[in-house]
Amino acid sequence: MSRPREFDVDRVLHQSMEVFWNKGFKATSYEDLTRTTGVKKQSFYCVFNDKRTLFLKALVRYREHSIAILEKLEAQKMSPLDKLESLRESLLDEEVSCRGCLMVNSAMEFGTEDDQVTGEIELMFAEAEHVLEKIIISGQEQQLITTRYSSKELASYLHNAIIGARIMEKSGASREQIEAVLRVSFSLISP
Amino acid sequence: MSRPREFDVDRVLHQSMEVFWNKGFKATSYEDLTRTTGVKKQSFYCVFNDKRTLFLKALVRYREHSIAILEKLEAQKMSPLDKLESLRESLLDEEVSCRGCLMVNSAMEFGTEDDQVTGEIELMFAEAEHVLEKIIISGQEQQLITTRYSSKELASYLHNAIIGARIMEKSGASREQIEAVLRVSFSLISP
């Protein structure tokens, strides 16, 4: 009953996430959000409450989206090494965009000052490492990956290298530089 | 002649750098700067021009200070491996402060939107990698460090791992987690 909403909440949430990803939380104004989504400020308040709540919803969406992609990769019928190789290449493609990773960006912007934001970031990181670990475990079982370190250690290690690359990208490093670093980093896992 | 300045410019610059380091560029207000240094806004304008100019001076100071520490380490009479070990430990000590690295923080805050800021960051990174490379070269000469990769590649690799650790720190990772990642990362360099 009553007047129906004129916009698609899901579409607006997605576009808002893109704006936050490009500009960061504080630097994003309602004017930015309105320009991108066509939705006026008060409508945001009706649906998402305040800016921070909208941002948290955007983080959740980003995490679910990113982890889904990772899990799809993990579930594919291919060698663990090829999975990691594919991941490494996808990083290089994405790097071009120069936006970095929304979670890493947010970790830098918020530090540890907002418990819910920090929680969302830690969840994302934990889930990402968990998928990495699954790939590594199967690689270790097939003697394709070193067992000098535990699967957990290697997952954390790779994750850290990836995060570093995400920073290089934001500080203007060339594709070649990032490629070189990732190549060396990923080579550690061989037996 | 005329009235002498009441504050030490160098002291104020150093304290301003600390504020920027703690809060970031945009989030730092003149109120913050005045509270920390005791110097009023207009005096800042007299000596440092605007906020961005002050920030650039703070970046230069940070870079010079950080590189000086690194070079002091490099110049010491000890094994290259011990130098790297010492560096790794000093990272862990610093991590506690939770502030990350001012250059990394600034890279994230500014992206590539300010040429002078980007230039300062790239200079810092290049200088840091150069010192790392000097240590690595001498390690390779003494067969203490792998020659599977060039000294340049290894320097970039280590630098990237360190930057990653600086991010972990800001996103609330424990000392143990950071220690584990750095341990694995540094182990790659053995022959």
Added chain:
DNA sequence: TCACTTCTTGACTACATAGTCAACAATTTA
């Protein structure tokens, strides 16, 4: 002591932006 110069201070301007409010529009159901 006095003129001159530079520093210091607080008030002021201009602007951006998060969040609120109340009037109005559009739709459903009785």
Added chain:
DNA sequence: TAAATTGTTGACTATGTAGTCAAGAAGTGA
């Protein structure tokens, strides 16, 4: 068609802050 309900809109409030200005304070040198 009319009442009820909910979405939409633009104007409004409150606040924070970068940067400016002019008056006055505190030194210096003749």
